Amino acid sequence: MRISIHTQLDYDLPHTTDILLQMEAAQLPEQFVESAHIALSPVEHFARVAAHDDIGERIWIRASGRFTVDYRSTVSIDRLLGDLGSLPEVPPHQLPGETVQYMLPSRFCQSDQFQTFVDAEFGSLRGGPRVIAIRDWVASHLTYVPGSSSGSTTALETFVKRQGVCRDYAHVVTTLVRASGIPARVVAVYALGVEPQDFHAVSEVFLGGEWHLVDATGMAREGGMAKIGVGRDAADVAFLTAYGTALLNNQSVQVGPA
Structure with a gap:
């Protein structure tokens, strides 16, 4: 494409x-x-x-x-598009060194505060199925409201308010995936399908030994995104x-x- x-x-x-x-x-x-x-x-x-x-x-x-x-x-x-639901998680002790930072809490993604929640909500799922469940949970429990957040809004605040923009959706997905023991990072992209069109933020998760883009807003598809940069959270990709x-x-x- x-x-x-x-x-x-x-x-x-x-x-x-x-x-x-x-x-x-x-x-x-x-x-x-x-x-x-x-x-x-x-x-x-x-x-x-x-x-x-x-x-x-x-x-x-x-x-x-x-x-x-x-x-x-x-x-x-020309991105290889795999079936997210079939991808296994990589055991922490086998993770490449460069992914370790994306297992840890960051300024806007306080994953250490969500472990009880993810165990209770998604505890029966592993790997790709858990990531899909997290994506779908965020999509169904958050409302996309332009202007409802600021550059200082954290994943925890968005989780409580249940509304935000693409940046906030990406933060919550990234946070819940990290709390599940799977590396996740925030990616700035240009993407087809975004309305209103703007710089777009999505999550990227490490499954099956590779990174895979995930957009809980439902606006962008993995094959229609051009990456700008990656980071621990939105502060790294402003x-x-x-x-x-x-x-x-x-x-x-x-x-x-x-």
Whole structure:
């Protein structure tokens, strides 16, 4: 599947500000970036650095005044799509070292506080069937409400409020899967089917020796997502982190078939 991406950002920076951007589709074995171009307003500094787990890149920017970004790309997705329900979990002692961090609690995913709940709710299930049950539980118990959460909302808060946006759905799924003893991380993606179209966040779980994307919002499918970056939670995959004041004027994300 080929998808076309066009993203525009428009900010005012009252003072000289350092910005960390992470908004370009990653070049990976399962997705090939056929073409890409990023245009920025004049900046004082521009430097690419590796992103989390070396998946994708971040860009350090130093700028002031009007700051704009125009990013366009075409991505071909050739991801192997397995039957999630047939995949076994990997025993913790056999997990690759790079997955261990995704077994642990993080700032927005307090998995250590949910072990009693997952044992009571999903205790009869293992591996892929448990992940599917968690995904379906989140889908049926949370309501998608734009504006119902903020950048500081945790999985525990979303679990209590029972509403949120894609970021919150991903946090709750990731948290419950980790509490089940299965590595899980948050992934920023561009995805077909997202309404309203925006940067999208999903979970990714480690089953059967590989990572598999899971979207409890039901909007995106594994074969129609282009990864931007991965991390312990949304803090690791923010599309823009400003170390100073950044005032949003406009933001636009368009994803469609290519």
